[in-house]
Amino acid sequence: MIAERLQAVEAEIEAAKKRRARVSKDASVTLIAVTKNHDVTAMREAIDAGIEEIGENRIQEAKEKFGTLERNVKWHLIGHLQTNKARVAVALFDLIHSVDSEHLARAIDKEAGKIGKRQDVLVQVNLAKEESKSGIYKEDLRSLLDVVDALPNLHLAGLMCIAPNYDDVEKCRPLFREMYEIFLKTKEIPFHDANIKYLSMGMSHDYAIAVEEGANLVRVGTAIFGPRQY
Template sequence: MGQEIAERYQDVLAKIEAAKARRTLAPKDTEVTLVAVTKNHDTAAMREAIAAGAVNVGENRVQEAKSKFAEIGNAVTWHIIGHLQTNKVRQAVKFSDLIHSVDSLHLAEAISSEAARIDKVQDILVQVNLAKEDSKSGVYREDLLETLQKVTALPNLRLRGLMCMAPNYEDVEMCRPLFREMYKIYQEVQDLDLPMSNINTLSMGMTHDYEIAVEEGANMVRVGTAIFGPRQY
C-alpha cells in the first residue's frame, strides 16, 4: 500500500510537470503546489504520502481534519478545501494554514473575528462559482470585486488568491474554457490594489481535471483519488 501511494504521488507530480510544459498562457516555470486530499483516508495513508514527499494536505471536513491534526500536527501544511460552515470556524482557524473555500463576506467576517480572538492572521482564498452551479457555493464573477474589497478590509485575514471548481463534465476538455477564464480573472485580481493581500495562489483542478487546470494556469491543485485510490467510506 505504501509503495502504491508513493508511486501514485510521484506519478501526479510528473503529470503536473508535463502539464506545465504544455502551457500557452501561464508561464511554464511557475511552481505548482500539490495538495494531497486526505478526506476519508486514515492517518496511516497520510503518513505514507508524507514519506513520499507530501507537505500539503487538504481536508473537506473540519471535524476529520481536527482529529488528524491531533496525530500529525505541524508536520504538514493544512488546507481546508470543503464548504466551511460558520459554526465550524472556531475549530478551523485553530489549525488551518490556508482556507480555500471562503464563499461569502459573512463567512470571511466570522473567520476574521475568530482569528482576532486568538491573535492570528488567517490566510484565505475566495471561492469563485464561475459556472454558477447551484450545487456549488462561491462568489459570482460579477460580485467578485466588491466582495474582495470588503474581505480585504477585514483586519485578521490575508487574501492569498482564488479557488474554483469546474463542473464534473464527462468530457474533461469542457473544463478548459472555465479554467482559462479563471486564470484571466486571477491576473486581474493580482493587478488590484487590495490591502492585507498577497495574491499568489490560484487553486483549481482535482483528480479528474488537474492536468487541464495546470495547463491553463493553476498553481495549486487538490488531488485525492489519484494519490490514495478510491475513498474508504
C-alpha cells in the same frame, strides 16, 4: 502504492507545465494531497513519500486527524465552511480556500482575532454558477474581495474554483482559462493589504488541464490515494 501514484501525479504536473501555451512554463505548482475519507496511516505514507501540504474537506475529520498525524505539514481547508465552525477552522488550518460570503469572512476574522492570528484565505468563485457548489458569482467577486482585504485578521492570498464534473474533461478548459484571466485581473487591483498569489483549481480528474491553464495549487486525492474509504 501511494508513493508510486504520487510520483505519477507529480510527473503529470511537470508534463502539463511543459504544455502551457499562455502561462509561464517555469511557474511553480504546489500539490495538495486531499485526504478526505483516508486514514492517518495513508496520510503518513504520502507525507513520507514527499507530500508537504494536505487538504481536508470536513472540519470534524480534520480535527480528529490533526492530533494523531505526527507529521509537520501545511493544512488546507478546501471544503465548504459553515460560520459556526470558523473557530475550529482558524485553529487548525494554514489556508482556507472556501471563503464565499461576507458573513463567513467576518466570522473567520472574528475568530482569528481572538487568538491573535492573521488567517490566510482564498475567495471561492462559482464560475459555472452550479447550484450544488459553493462560491461567489463572478459579478459579485470584487465587492467580496474588498471586504476580505479590509478585515484586519484576514490575509487575502488568492482565488479558488471548482469546475463541473464533466464526462469530457476538456470541457473544463474554457472555465479554467477564464478563471486564470480573473486571477490576473485580481492581481492588478490596488488592494490595501492583499497578496494575490494563489490560484487553486484542479482535482484528480482535471488537474492536468488546470495546470496547463494557470493553476498553481492543485487539490488531488483519488489519484494519489485510490478510491475513498467510506
